[in-house]
Amino acid sequence: MRKSFTRGTALTLALLGVTALAGLPVTPAHAADASLDETTAVQQSFTPVPDFSGLVKHVAPAVVSVDVHLKLDQASDNQDDNGGSQNQNGLPPGFPQIPGFPPGFPFAFGTPQQPQAVEAKGSGFIIDQNGTIVTNNHVVKGARTVTVTLSDGNTYPAKILGTDAKTDLAVLKINAGHPLPYVELGPSASVVPGEWVVAMGNPFGLEGTVTAGIVSALSRDIGDGPYDKFIQIDAPINEGNSGGPLFDQKGEVIGVNTAILSPSGGSVGIGFAIPSDMIKRVVTQLISNGKVVRGYLGVAAQQISPQMAQALGLPTDNPAKDGALVAAISPGSPAEKAGLKPGDVITSVNGQTVTSPGDLASDIANVDPNHKADIVYLRNGKQDTVSVSVTTMPANPDAGFQQNGGGNSSTGQQGALGLTLAPLTPDARNQLNLPDSASGTVITAVKPNSLADQAGLQPGDLLVGVGATNVSTPDEAVAAIAAARKSGSGALALRIIRQGQALFIGIGLSNSSDNSGN
Numbered sequence: 229m230r231k232s233f234t235r236g237t238a239l240t241l242a243l244l245g246v247t248a249l250a251g252l253p254v255t256p257a258h259a260a261d262a263s264l265d266e267t268t269a270v271q272q273s274f275t276p277v278p279d280f281s282g283l284v285k286h287v288a289p290a291v292v293s294v295d296v297h298l299k300l301d302q303a304s305d306n307q308d309d310n311g312g313s314q315n316q317n318g319l320p321p322g323f324p325q326i327p328g329f330p331p332g333f334p335f336a337f338g339t340p341q342q343p344q345a346v347e348a349k350g351s352g353f354i355i356d357q358n359g360t361i362v363t364n365n366h367v368v369k370g371a372r373t374v375t376v377t378l379s380d381g382n383t384y385p386a387k388i389l390g391t392d393a394k395t396d397l398a399v400l401k402i403n404a405g406h407p408l409p410y411v412e413l414g415p416s417a418s419v420v421p422g423e424w425v426v427a428m429g430n431p432f433g434l435e436g437t438v439t440a441g442i443v444s445a446l447s448r449d450i451g452d453g454p455y456d457k458f459i460q461i462d463a464p465i466n467e468g469n470s471g472g473p474l475f476d477q478k479g480e481v482i483g484v485n486t487a488i489l490s491p492s493g494g495s496v497g498i499g500f501a502i503p504s505d506m507i508k509r510v511v512t513q514l515i516s517n518g519k520v521v522r523g524y525l526g527v528a529a530q531q532i533s534p535q536m537a538q539a540l541g542l543p544t545d546n547p548a549k550d551g552a553l554v555a556a557i558s559p560g561s562p563a564e565k566a567g568l569k570p571g572d573v574i575t576s577v578n579g580q581t582v583t584s585p586g587d588l589a590s591d592i593a594n595v596d597p598n599h600k601a602d603i604v605y606l607r608n609g610k611q612d613t614v615s616v617s618v619t620t621m622p623a624n625p626d627a628g629f630q631q632n633g634g635g636n637s638s639t640g641q642q643g644a645l646g647l648t649l650a651p652l653t654p655d656a657r658n659q660l661n662l663p664d665s666a667s668g669t670v671i672t673a674v675k676p677n678s679l680a681d682q683a684g685l686q687p688g689d690l691l692v693g694v695g696a697t698n699v700s701t702p703d704e705a706v707a708a709i710a711a712a713r714k715s716g717s718g719a720l721a722l723r724i725i726r727q728g729q730a731l732f733i734g735i736g737l738s739n740s741s742d743n744s745g746n
């Protein structure tokens with residue numbers, strides 16, 4: 229495909245001369261000037277910009293281009309160039325169907341439209357002399373055939389050994405008939421912001437492209453998957469760099485370039501790479517089993533807001549980094565069997581500090597199924613430890629969080645929080661797409677500008693608990709809210725189900741005028 233390039237605009241820099249004003253004394257600068265000495269000292273303290281040519285020459289033979297041939301699905305085949313759908317005659321939208329004539333007449337002359345082959349390009353790197361290659365899952369997703377081009381120009385068909393959508397990683401294999409150059413995965417745990425890194429790959433089909441920059445930040449969660457802990461870099465990466473390696477100054481791979489944040493579609497200096505420590509575990513399993521097996525605890529967790537910390541009696545200095553708040557427990561899960569409850573805050577797994585739900589998800593996933601995980605948690609402000617027998621993550625780990633047990637009543641209530649509650653009737657259950665086992669009380673209305681509205685509660689939310697207390701009827705909810713308000717904590721912690729997701733919602737009570745209602 230022909231590519232268009234945008235030329236940069238040349239900027240003319242004007243050098244402005246300095247003019248001495250008449251009548252003003254002009255003092256010449258001397259070498260002994262203290263300010264000049266300080267400037268020289270600072271200049272001499274800087275390390276020269278590194279030369280990466282030696283590193284690039286050493287690792288480049290192991291960096292490959294990945295070409296993927298896809299087949300458009302039927303929905304894509306029936307779209308015009310502007311993304312609009314075609315009618316059954318193969319004509320653009322707005323054209324009438326012509327009965328008695330072949331599809332597409334008079335444009336297609338009766339020739340059925342055939343699925344079009346689509347080619348996509350990405351990058352990858354060889355990790356052993358036998359031709360095992362790491363790339364992104366999204367590079368090879370839906371592939372009909374995959375070919376790999378080495379830096380010497382030789383091309384080989386590739387077999388997909390395994391993929392993992394949750395971490396966006398894939399492993400390929402080629403047979404070159406001879407040992408191949410390869411690179412090694414280094415330790416990403418030792419990476420620090422500010423260090424130099426080199427990215428290599430195939431941006432826009434330009435093979436063997438090298439860019440350099442620094443590590444901008446660590447453990448970035450961009451909402452791409454459940455185990456996001458990206459290395460953020462400012463080395464320019466673009467479309468086609470996906471799957472390519474990110475090297476440290478030793479020439480070891482510390483990440484796989486995966487995503488960019490770009491309002492323009494091109495690099496703006498914000499890129500993200502999967503850390504190599506995660507790659508090692510995933511790739512090892514993909515090579516051995518073709519899939520990844522992860523540990524499963526059975527909790528839905530969320531970050532702790534200041535209102536939530538106040539409601540649960542937790543430290544309020546930096547609640548968003550003080551652990552993972554358990555919002556729901558899946559029935560029959562290892563967490564339930566171990567006695568964990570909604571409202572618990574998990575702070576450590578097997579000695580590893582948990583500062584966020586992402587930490588918890590990664591730490592549990594890394595526990596081998598049928599092994600123990602020692603979990604430290606807070607409940608009612610007190611620390612405790614429990615040993616949990618972790619099981620294998622099921623295919624749909626979120627399925628159990630809509631279940632809560634209990635019955636319904638027929639009363640609705642509205643109070644100072646600005647909520648209107650109603651029983652969970654069969655009709656409401658169907659409308660909210662909830663399983664038969666789900667229970668709670670439905671929020672049918674939220675008063676504008678009320679405490680509930682300010683906290684983000686919405687009509688259609690299913691209220692299932694107040695703090696650690698389960699509720700299944702409007703009356704139970706009113707009683708639990710009233711009891712929580714009388715505790716004097718200054719905040720409420722409500723547990724809800726929203727579109728299948730379990731959440732804690734914190735409501736500050738500082739603006740409330742009374743202790744009644746819900």
